[in-house]
Structure formats: C-alpha cells, structure tokens
Amino acid sequence: MSMNAGLLQSQQQPGCHQEIIRLDNISFSVDSQTILSDVSFTIKERDFVGLIGSNGAGKTTLLRMIVGLIRPQQGAISLFGIPSGQFKDWNHIGYVPQRNHFNPLFPATVREVVLSGLYGRKKLFKRLSKEDVSRCEDALGALKIQDLGDKRIGALSGGQQQRVFLARALINNPKLLILDEPLSGIDIETQQSFFHLIKHMHQRHNITFLMVSHDMDMVRSYLGQEPKEKCGKLSFYVRHSHDLEDCDGTDLLHSLRKEG
Amino acid sequence: MDILTAEFFQRALIGGALIAVTAPLMGLFLVLRRLAMIGDTLAHVSIAGVALGFLINVYPVAVGLVFAILASFAIEVLRRTYRTYAELSIAIIMSGGIALASLLFTMGKGFNLNVSSYLFGSIYTLDSTDLAVIAGVTVIVLTMVLINKKELFLLTFDEDAAAVSGLPVKYFNIMLSILTALVISASIKIVGALLVSALLTIPAACSLTLSRSFKQAVILVVVIGEAAVLAGLWMAGIWNLAPGGTIVLLLIGILAVSILGTQIRRA
Numbered sequence: 001m002s003m004n005a006g007l008l009q010s011q012q013q014p015g016c017h018q019e020i021i022r023l024d025n026i027s028f029s030v031d032s033q034t035i036l037s038d039v040s041f042t043i044k045e046r047d048f049v050g051l052i053g054s055n056g057a058g059k060t061t062l063l064r065m066i067v068g069l070i071r072p073q074q075g076a077i078s079l080f081g082i083p084s085g086q087f088k089d090w091n092h093i094g095y096v097p098q099r100n101h102f103n104p105l106f107p108a109t110v111r112e113v114v115l116s117g118l119y120g121r122k123k124l125f126k127r128l129s130k131e132d133v134s135r136c137e138d139a140l141g142a143l144k145i146q147d148l149g150d151k152r153i154g155a156l157s158g159g160q161q162q163r164v165f166l167a168r169a170l171i172n173n174p175k176l177l178i179l180d181e182p183l184s185g186i187d188i189e190t191q192q193s194f195f196h197l198i199k200h201m202h203q204r205h206n207i208t209f210l211m212v213s214h215d216m217d218m219v220r221s222y223l224g225q226e227p228k229e230k231c232g233k234l235s236f237y238v239r240h241s242h243d244l245e246d247c248d249g250t251d252l253l254h255s256l257r258k259e260g
Numbered sequence: 261m262d263i264l265t266a267e268f269f270q271r272a273l274i275g276g277a278l279i280a281v282t283a284p285l286m287g288l289f290l291v292l293r294r295l296a297m298i299g300d301t302l303a304h305v306s307i308a309g310v311a312l313g314f315l316i317n318v319y320p321v322a323v324g325l326v327f328a329i330l331a332s333f334a335i336e337v338l339r340r341t342y343r344t345y346a347e348l349s350i351a352i353i354m355s356g357g358i359a360l361a362s363l364l365f366t367m368g369k370g371f372n373l374n375v376s377s378y379l380f381g382s383i384y385t386l387d388s389t390d391l392a393v394i395a396g397v398t399v400i401v402l403t404m405v406l407i408n409k410k411e412l413f414l415l416t417f418d419e420d421a422a423a424v425s426g427l428p429v430k431y432f433n434i435m436l437s438i439l440t441a442l443v444i445s446a447s448i449k450i451v452g453a454l455l456v457s458a459l460l461t462i463p464a465a466c467s468l469t470l471s472r473s474f475k476q477a478v479i480l481v482v483v484i485g486e487a488a489v490l491a492g493l494w495m496a497g498i499w500n501l502a503p504g505g506t507i508v509l510l511l512i513g514i515l516a517v518s519i520l521g522t523q524i525r526r527a
Contacts, residue, residue, distance in 0.1 A: 067424045090426035097420055106292060107468060107477040108417055116414045120425035125407060152472045168421075 017045045019081055020176050020208045021066060026075035028061055035061050039075070039231045043238075045175075048202045048209040050219040050237035057233035059212045060098070063180050066210070067095050080175075091120050094169030096179045099162060099186075104154035110164050111149040114139055117168035139167040143197070159190030166197075177201075179211040183218065191218065203241050263497045271391060272383040272450075272503065276489040278394050279447045279459070282401045284485035286443045287460030288467065288477060289436060292416045296464075297350045298335060299457035302444045305331035305357030307453045309445070310378050311364035320378075321393055321445055328441035331357060336437055381452030381504035383493070390449055397446040401439050408432070413474055451504040459485065462511040466518045484514055 021043040028036040035058040043049050053059045064070050066077060068084055077084040080092065094117070115128065115136045140146040143163040148156060153164060162182055169177060179198070183191045195218055202209055213219050219237055227235035263269050290298055309327030313320030331353050338349030377385065386394075405412065415422045415432050423429045447456050467480035492507030 064420075069420055069423055088426065090424060093424065095421065095424045097418070101420070102418055103292070105468065106417055107471040107474055108413070109473040112413065112474050113417065116410070116417065116421070117425075119410045119414045119422075120427060123410065124427070128410070150472070 019043070020045055020047070020079070021210065022078045022081075023062075023066075024076045024078075026062070026065065026072045026077065028058070028065065028070075028073050036072075036234075037232055039234065041229060041231065041236055043208060043210060044240070045208055046202075046206065046241050048199075048223065048239045048241065049211070050223045051210065051212045051234060052214065052216060052219060052227070052237060053234040054214070059234065060180060062234070063178060063210070063212055067093065067178060088121070091122060091172045092175045094172060094174035094177045096162075096165045096169050096177070096182055098180045099158060099165075099182075099184065102153070106154060108153050109150050110140070110145065110153055110156070111136060113153050113164055114167045114171055117171040120172075135171055139171045142170065143167045157190075158186040159194065162186060162190075162194060166194075174207065176208045176210070179209070181212055181214070183213055183215050191215070195222075202239075264494070268384050268386070269493075269497055271386045271388075272493055273490065275386045275391055275394050275450055276383060276493050276503075276507075277486065278398045279443075279450050280485035280489035281482050282398050282443045283447050283456070283459040284463035284481035285405060285478065286401065286436075286440050288464040288481045289412065289416055290440065291461055291464040291468070295350070296461045297347060297354075297457065298332070298440065299444060299460035301335065301350045301354040301357065302328045302331055302441055303448060303453040303456040304354050304361060306441075306445045306448055307378055308357050308361035308364055310448070311361055311368060315364060315368045319389070321390065321449065324448060325441060325445040327357075328445045329438055332437035332441045333434075336433060377452075378448055379452050379454050380502065381448070381450050381455060383450045383503045386449065394446045394450075397442045401443060404435060404439060408435075409478075412436070417474075451507060455504045455508050458508040458511055459489075462508070462515055463488070466511075466515050469518050469522045484511070488514060 019042055021041075023039055023041045026036055026039040027034070035056075039058075039062065051059055051062070061070070065072050066079070066084075068087070068090075079087045080089065115132065117139075118128070118132055118135070137146065137149075140149055143166060145160060145163050145167065148160060148164070153161065156164065166179075166182070182198075183195065186194070198209065198211070199222055201207055211219075223237035223239045226237075228238040229236045287296075287299065290296055306324035306328040309324035310320040312318075312327070313323035316323075335349045335353050338352060342348050411422065411427055411432060414425070414427065415429060415436075419429060422432070444456055444460075447459060451459050463481040463484040464477075466484050467477045471477040471480055488510045489507050492510045493503055495501065495510075496503040496506040
C-alpha cells in the first residue's frame with residue numbers, strides 16, 4: 001500500500017486500523033553481506049502477518065530491528081505511528097522470542113517468568129501490586145497452564161514453555177504480538193493447538209500479529225496461498241480480521257479466560 | 261578458646277559475615293550470566309591495584325577497586341566485540357592483571373609488600389577502615405539489588421526481553437559490573453585474590469542444584485555463604501587453620517553434599 005493511501009485511511013478511521021508497524025526502505029548488512037535490502041512494508045491494526053523466508057533471509061534480523069534490539073543501517077521504522085527511536089510504549093508490544101534462547105537450568109518458576117513480562121520502564125522502582133499478581137494468574141489461566149505455575153521453567157516440555165512465553169507476552173495486554181518461529185521444535189499436535197490459540201486471539205481480540213515461521217502449510221492454511229507482498233527473499237502473508245464487535249481495547253486476559 | 265573473644269577475631273567475624281551476603285549474591289548473577297570466571301579476573305586485576313596503592317602510598321583496597329571497575333568495563337567492551345566468546349575477554353583481562361601485578365610487585369621490592377596477605381587473604385588483620393569499607397559495600401550492594409530485583413531477574417534470565425520491555429539494559433549492565441568490582445575488592449582481604457572466586461561461585465553452584473525458583477536461589481546463596489564463612493572462621497580459629505582455605509574447603513564440602521543430596525532424591 002502506498003504511503004498516501006495509508007495515511008488517508010488512518011485519518012478516516014481514527015483509532016481503528018491505524019498503522020502499527022511501518023518499515024521504510026530498511027537495509028542491513030553484516031561484513032558487506034547484505035541481509036536486508038530496501039524492505040518496505042506496512043502492518044495495520046488487526047492484521048495477521050506471516051513472515052516467511054528461507055534461512056538467512058533476514059527474518060529474525062527484521063524482527064529484532066522492529067523490537068529495537070538492533071538499528072537499521074538505512075531506512076526508518078515507526079511503531080504505532082511514532083519513529084521507533086522515540087517510541088516509549090514498549091508495554092504495548094508482546095515479544096515471544098525463538099525457543100531455546102534461554103538457559104534450561106535457570107532457577108525460575110513459570111510464575112516468575114510470566115510476571116517478568118510486566119517489568120518494563122513503567123515498573124522501575126515499583127513493587128508488584130496485588131493486581132499484577134492476579135494478572136499473572138489470569139495469563140496462566142488463559143493459556144491453561146495454571147497448574148504449572150510453581151514448576152521450574154526448564155522442566156517443562158517445549159509446547160508448555162512456548163505457552164509460558166506467550167503468557168509472558170500477553171500479561172501486558174499488548175496491542176502488537178511478535179512471535180519468532182513459535183512453532184519450531186515442538187511436535188505437530190502441540191503446534192496445531194498453539195496455532196489454533198493464536199488464530200482464536202486474532203479473530204476475537206484487538207491484537208495485531210507478526211509471526212515469523214518457516215512452516216508454509218500452517219501459515220497458508222490461515223493466511224491464504226499467495227503472499228501479499230514479496231521483498232527480496234521475504235514474503236509477507238496477510239489476513240485482516242475486521243468483522244469484530246468493536247475496536248476498543250478490552251482486557252484480553254479477562255475475556256480470554258471467560259471464553260476458555 | 262580465647263581466640264573467639266579476641267578483638268581481631270570478632271572483627272574477622274563481622275567482616276566475614278558481611279562479605280558472605282554480598283559475594284554469593286553477586287556471584288549468583290555472574291554465574292547465571294555465564295560470567296563465573298569474572299571474579300577471578302577482577303580479583304587479579306585488583307591485586308595489581310593493591311600493589312600500586314602500596315607503591316604510591318594510597319589506601320590499597322581503594323586503588324584495587326578502581327582497577328577492578330576499569331577491568332570490568334574492559335571485559336564488557338571485549339564481551340561485546342566477541343559476542344559468543346565471553347570467556348575470551350575474561351582470559352585476556354586476567355592475564356593482563358597478573359602481568360601488571362607481578363610488574364608492580366617487583367618494582368615495590370624495596371617496600372614492605374606483604375603479597376601473600378592479599379593473595380591468600382588476611383582476615384585477622386582487618387582494621388576499622390577495612391570494616392567500614394566492607395560495611396559500605398554491603399549497604400550499597402544490598403540497596404541496589406533490592407531496589408532493582410525484578411529488573412535484575414529479567415536481565416539475567418533474558419537480556420533481549422529486558423531490552424524489548426524498554427529497560428535501560430546498558431545502565432543495568434554497568435551497575436552490575438560496578439557492584440561486582442566493589443564486592444571483589446572488598447573481599448580480597450578476607451579470602452584472598454586466589455580464593456575470591458570460590459566465595460562468588462560455589463554458593464551459586466550449590467543453590468542451582470537445589471532451587472526451583474529465583475527467590476529460593478537468592479535466599480540459598482546467602483544462607484550457604486554465611487554458613488561456610490562463619491563455620492569456617494570458627495573452625496580456623498579453634499584449630500589454628502588458614503581461614504580463607506578453610507572457608508573454601510567447607511564450601512566445596514557443602515557443594516558435594518548438595519549434589520549428592522539431589523542425586524539421592526532423584527534416584
């Protein structure tokens with residue numbers, strides 16, 4: 001979509017279907033090897049974007065750039081309409097990193113990990129409130145892992161760990177959920193139930209999704225056969241969910257739990 | 261048993277009890293961030309600072325502290341240069357520290373440099389300045405860790421997630437480096453540069469085999485540290501043993517018992 005049209009639409013419908021992520025001519029290279037070259041893409045509110053690409057296509061690099069872990073060498077990123085360098089509301093973004101990025105022997109319970117989703121700039125120098133603790137229980141309940149709260153994170157199966165990290169991302173009631181290969185390394189059955197959970201959230205809640213995957217079948221089954229846009233080795237599959245009750249931000253955890 | 265009531269011994273107990281809180285606590289963070297050997301490195305660099313302090317006639321522990329802080333920054337810079345080889349930066353700075361220390365010690369041959377008291381510790385010679393420094397370090401470390409305990413947990417568990425949630429990760433890394441340097445330079449006189457790393461890492465090693473939650477791990481390192489230091493000093497006092505060595509051997513004993521205990525529990 002061109003820049004002007006996007007701007008026009010966001011002006012027409014203030015508060016709804018605004019631009020969530022905008023990438024303008026992003027380029028990135030390491031040691032003269034180009035990883036991303038001139039990537040431009042816009043993700044709007046309630047889009048479900050599947051980012052597909054072979055190994056080394058720069059999927060993870062692009063995600064890490066969006067969440068501010070690395071800076072683009074060229075081009076600009078804006079989040080919720082704000083240039084990412086000035087963006088402050090990181091609690092609106094839930095990030096589920098690749099599995100196995102953590103030390104499996106780390107002494108931390110599921111509850112401690114899920115609560116850590118709240119520890120952002122806004123919680124600096126503040127204690128956890130009763131409300132925070134009950135949010136944690138809600139998040140555990142929404143993902144049906146309330147029985148695992150006191151277990152050590154490393155003692156869980158891959159699919160359970162993935163649910164823990166999703167719960168950690170959801171505890172802030174995010175408007176944007178970024179998932180890096182959430183389906184890799186877990187068995188097919190668990191993959192399907194996890195993907196089902198994500199689809200369900202997309203259909204019923206005001207969340208925008210950006211998911212990196214190399215599982216073409218599962219992505220295509222929900223997002224359609226053809227990518228909306230291709231940029232080098234990256235393909236963007238998009239499905240928009242607009243036939244929703246309302247566009248207001250409801251508390252995701254509470255409604256998820258009610259539905260569950 | 262006279263030794264137990266002697267003033268120098270009581271000073272040793274107080275100093276030891278304070279260090280046994282902070283060193284294992286900082287050690288837990290270091291071990292979990294795969295920087296277990298940083299203690300050894302900073303201790304050796306700190307020794308170079310102590311030697312310089314003697315040479316220029318400045319309070320040696322303070323110069324050691326400055327050296328340790330500089331070294332911890334250098335390690336952080338190297339760690340970023342060789343991302344996946346964290347241990348490389350540690351090896352480089354450690355040998356640099358030993359080289360500098362040996363140079364400064366030989367330069368100071370004319371002075372009365374008591375090298376072994378800093379290499380193996382001399383907890384019985386703590387004076388009131390030393391105790392004040394240790395107490396100050398303990399207060400600073402405990403305050404900073406307690407205020408930021410949530411953030412330090414996230415930073416240690418998942419540095420990327422900490423950055424994504426908008427935490428000032430750089431500031432926290434610098435804080436951890438400085439706190440580590442503080443603890444190490446304060447503990448050198450107690451257990452000695454050669455043994456500092458035991459007080460940092462062995463309580464963490466025990467606690468990692470025993471704890472399920474982070475909270476448990478934090479409590480356990482301090483309990484284990486206190487038990488080993490107080491019992492070690494007491495045994496050393498009664499049987500006239502080297503205090504630093506006794507503490508470290510006790511720690512290793514506790515580690516052996518806790519590993520054995522978890523294996524029996526699993527079997």
